[in-house]
Amino acid sequence: MSASQQQPGAGAVRAPASKVGLYAETSHAALRLSFATTDDDLARAIASHAGERVQRALDAIPRRRYVKQATPIERLDNLSALLGGAEMFVKRDDLLPLAGGGSKTRKLEYLVQAAIDAGADTLVTCGAVQSNHCRLTASAAARERLGCHLILEERVAGSYDPAAGGNNYTFGLLGATTAVVPAGGVPEEEARAMATLRAAGKRPFWIAGGGSTELGSLGYARAALEVVAHAREHGPFDAIVLCSGSGGTHAGMLAGLRAAGDRTPVVGISTRAAAPAQAAKILALARDTVSKLGLGGAGAGAVVGERDVVVLDEFVGPGYSLPTAEMAEAIELFAREESIFLDPVYTGS
Ligand SMILES: Cc1ncc(COP(=O)(O)O)c(C=O)c1O
CATH class of the missing domain: 3.40.50.1100 (Rossmann fold)
Known part of the structure; x- marks a missing residue:
């Protein structure tokens, strides 16, 4: 049934007054809620409207499009x-x-867009010595033809091994440069690396640890x-x-x-x-x-x-x-x- 076919009084809404208060919020909500017949339907309709609002708000903020479809x-x-x-x-x-793969791709959609919008040519970030976030930031940088500098924090003393495989191996493979610092040493190295890159004529963009x-x-x-x-x-x-x-x-x-x-x-x-x-x-x-x-x-x-x-x-x-x-x-x-x-x-x- 379309909105124009709807009869007055059809699809009576049985819901507490507080929920119906939400229903008056926008005309879009009213249209959906006019078909609700039970409390459950009403709750679903409100949730569906709220979800669409969140989707629109998210879509209004620019991002790179690495994620092509919902993950299964x-x-x-x-x-x-x-x-x-x-x-x-x-x-x-x-x-x-x-x-x-891994969780940081979703965050980097927004963060790398911000870097590009700021006119950056180099991504700088930090993580632990086998950081997934560092691998994915280096990966995004390679894809975008940006430079990448990674500050690797040795959170467990003695844990850094330059010859280690895993993510450590991929950093160089993806074209990133690295600096290793002891636990707590990131802020100082961040300031140093950003200043050094700027002095070399680069436009670095800082991405917080974990992209969080x-x-x-x-x-x-x-x-x-x-x-x-x-x-x-x-x-x-x-x-x-x-x-x-x-x-x-x-x-x-x-x-x-x-x-x-x-x-x-x-x-x-x-x-x-x-x-x-x-x-x-x-x-x-x-x-x-x-x-x-x-x-x-x-x-x-x-x-x-x-x-x-x-x-x-x-x-x-x-x-x-x-x-x-x-x-x-x-x-x-x-x-x-x-x-x-x-x-x-x-x-x-
Ligand atoms: C595979 C994986 N799962 C979960 C997390 C945790 O995510 P967050 O740092 O956003 O708490 C990370 C962080 O690096 C990760 O690499």
Whole structure:
């Protein structure tokens, strides 16, 4: 039935007055809600309208187009059967474009666009000695024909090995230069590297560690809408579990979900910080991300509340990136049961 065919009184809305108050917000919402027949329909209609608003806000902010389609959400049939309880699903962000896949591609869409808009010719960023973020920033730089300088922080003393494989090998392969600093040495080296590049006539652009600014976090607000769309078609999830490191993944996911009216609990697994400090960081970044989208309304605090932020720190083990037997077991389980490679620092933990 189109709007013009609709009869007065058709599709009576049975909902508490507070929900109907939202319905008057825009004519678009009113059009959708006029077909709602139950409280559930009403809640879905409000959420769908909110999701469209978030999508429009995200689309209005310029970005590079590395991500061509939503990453698949796959049911982990073997692991779900093996663990004998919850149905488990995985969003395959390991399949994202740029070299080797992984979460940072989504953030770099926005961050690299900002660099290009600022007239930059060199990306400068930092990470741990085997940083996925550094690999993907170098990869984006290569794709964009930009220079790239990586500051590698030796967070665990003695952990840097110039001959190491893995991400370390890809930095040079992708054309990036590197500088290695001890734990805590990034700000000083950042200032030095930026000044040196400028003195050489370059136009460097600084990307924060992990790309976790409110601009970078928009990439995970986009990912949240992919989850919302999937849930609308296939049913909701009871919880979303993700890694919480520099925080943009966690904060962006929360910001996107809550701004879209989706209340699915989000559980962040801290890879480094104690839970209270990590939760405070995520709350601030999620609210900044909502504000960046211009969707705060009465305030970003009304969109993402303190109770929305859940952080578990019991999987940090002896320290950031240090291997544990449980991590090794998780990696083996995912490989053997599902043919999926986890990484030892983040998804493995
Ligand atoms: C594979 C992977 N998953 C999750 C994360 C955590 O993301 P964030 O730094 O946004 O908290 C990272 C960070 O580097 C990562 O490399």
